[in-house]
Amino acid sequence: MAAPKSKPLASRARNATASRSAILDHAIAEFAKQGIAGARTAAIADAAGVNKALLYYYFKNKESLYSAALREVFSGLVEDALPMLQSELSPGEKVLRFARVHFEYLVNHPDYPRLIHQELSRACITGEPSSDFRAISASHFVPLQRAGLKAVQDGIASGEFRKIEGASVLTNIVGMNVFYFVSAPIARIVRGIDPFSPVCIRDHVATALDFIGASLFNDRKHGIALARKIAAAPALPRKQPSSSKNSKVCSNKNVRFRS
């Protein structure tokens, strides 16, 4: 099926904010699918409903658009997860809630794991990640890793968790969640399910948290019960897509938009 396209300029008023957002949203999707080398600026412009030259009005070049795309998708997870990891909740609740928050972030941002993967593949080309990715890692992944690792270590110290290698818990949780979505095409073929359907999503939350709770806690029954409780909590409200943020037409005079 064709990717959703934005309303072309011909049928809507000029709006710099809306145009820039439309370009960025479609850039995220195109870069997530094709990587920066394979992505086509014409495809981004077409999907955004604007002329290709407008990409260069808002962004210096393809590379700058890509950097803006990375920053856009990575900014949300820390906001969603870090406050909870730094709260007064028990280590067990923190780790299980993180698993769920992270999973729901992926539900709401399906391009996120793909874009990360494209950037990680690109890291293999140069032997190291781009300076953009390094900066993003420093500002996003490092705080998450630190807070998450602290929660695991606190759990081990208090006896709530078994004595295990803390950092790998986080990697395993993230790996299970990311792979669930990334492997959606395989799941459709091999298992005949749609991993993005609400029922499958609810089931994954339940089974993933159960798997983690059963593995991690000294008191396995407590871990399983806590996992079930956190899995059953009401879903977080779905984040609004960024392109509908600025639905009210407004003047953009003297506002700096170019990246």
Added chain:
Amino acid sequence: MAAPKSKPLASRARNATASRSAILDHAIAEFAKQGIAGARTAAIADAAGVNKALLYYYFKNKESLYSAALREVFSGLVEDALPMLQSELSPGEKVLRFARVHFEYLVNHPDYPRLIHQELSRACITGEPSSDFRAISASHFVPLQRAGLKAVQDGIASGEFRKIEGASVLTNIVGMNVFYFVSAPIARIVRGIDPFSPVCIRDHVATALDFIGASLFNDRKHGIALARKIAAAPALPRKQPSSSKNSKVCSNKNVRFRS
């Protein structure tokens, strides 16, 4: 660092098998990094040490080379894992051994998860995987999934395993293994480790199998002990890189090589 290159033709005798293998090996690496759209046929030829036209002597076009690359990397996992899953081992041993065999396959084929990722990203473009990928899924993933699911269900039926959702166990195992490697650039930045180093690899085998064993078995102590035993078993011999298979120079007359 520059990707390793094959010995150019000028300094070695003509050998269709060696040339074809060199092209395919470097194609795998290039497609894994850049995807089919971003990969450059000139880059593949340069790395293989041949002229670009030779790609078209052995493969119809870029798309055919890509299909051959997919078939090449996917053929090995089934060979490695399926006989063990269909053996008379206990369900617990089967599942834990699968986790290890799969992990070691990824150690020996670092391009495998990246190539799958590129193909899965590509599936998002068209809304469904390519017919090549469908065929590969049918011949590789479906048998693995069936055998693995049967092992899990046997374990549940016999009481060795807890009552859990079988298919997600396999997805979780594969997800933890794949993500471990795919996230290597992040791990280097955030954790200051090299996930490909022998000590980290040994540690991941141990912690991943422990995580699985602690979660899955009714008798947790037994599960953890079995996980430790299987993790500590000697490593499987490393598979020889395909480009060195045909080190003996031989005639290729009348052998059909073109894909």
Added chain:
DNA sequence: CTAAACTAACTAACCAGTTAGTTAATTATG
């Protein structure tokens, strides 16, 4: 001598990015 394996040079299409505008919205002026 023949055929397979291989290459240098080439072609047409594609691509990121630019140019030279046009158009819509805003601001200044009488």
Added chain:
DNA sequence: CATAATTAACTAACTGGTTAGTTAGTTTAG
């Protein structure tokens, strides 16, 4: 308040370089 001037947002057409793939051979092996 109406109009002119200005500016920001936008586009059609273009450019020079890149790309997949081809052609017309040459070289090597049997």
